[in-house]
Amino acid sequence: MQDVIVSTYKNLADSETATFGYRVLGKMEGNPNFPDPPAALAAMKKLLPEFQSALGNAKGRDMEDVALKNSKKAELVALLTELADYVNLTSKGIRLKILSSGFFISGGSSNAPDPVIKQLDVMLGxxxxxxxxxxxxxxxxxxFHEYTAQPPTDETVWHSEMSKDPFYTYSGLTSMAKYWFRVVAISRGGQRVISPVISRVIQ
Structure with missing residues (x-):
């Protein structure tokens, strides 16, 4: 069975979608495995800063700003889908070629229980x-290692950093301010697994 891209990116939170878009852009630009990418790649390069700006504006929860943010996210997901189709077609199921694009691949079927992150450790430095x-x-x-400086809600835009490692160190945070932290992992089956949210007052 050939490896194919898993469409996890369709279910990411707003800030995670932006981070993932930049990952794919960085991996695909100048990639010899994909010498003739579709116009969607250039369109995504133009759209990403617009989406990030819309994310920032939507923090105020103005209905027009939120609608614009949602529209930009839908555009970004559509461009990622077009690029994923191109990568699947061009790579012909070759695992290393697909992975070089920045997209994730399916891990095959499994009868294992759903993954869970039970604990998040937050250490002040x-x-x-x-x-x-x-x-x-x-x-x-x-x-995705994430934080917010406001009490989290369903509408929270998290500051997100992507890493292959389950640990991350932030610097430059505001001393004596309270932050909320979480980690979001993308599992083998493409599930989005979220850790507990932990708050700390920064030294």
Whole structure:
């Protein structure tokens, strides 16, 4: 059975979608495995900063700003889908070629229980510095390390950093300010697995 791209990107949170878009852009630009990418790649390069700007404006929850943000996200997901189709077609199921595009691939069927992140460790360091860590999730494709400076709600736009590792250190945070942290892992089956949310007052 050939490897194919898993469409996890369709279910990411707003900030994670932007981070993932930049990942694919960075991997595909100048990639010799994909010498003739569709116009969607250039369109995504133009759209990403527009989407990030819309994300920032939507924090105020103005209905027009939120609608624009949602529209930009839908455009971004559509462009990622077009690029995923191109990568699947061009790579012909060759695993390394697909992975070089920045997309994730399916891990095959499994009868294992749904993965869970039970604990998030948040450790304060030097002033303005904090490290977050979860136990490595078996088969996880990637980890999004996230924080917000406001009490989280369903509408929260998280600051997101993507890493292949289950740990990350932030610096430059505001001393004596309270932050909320979480980790989102993308499992082998393409599921979005979210850790508990932990808050800390930064040194």
């Amino acid at each position: 030097a002033p303005g510095e904090v490290s977050i860590n979860v136990k490595r999730l078996r088969g996880a494709r990637i980890y």
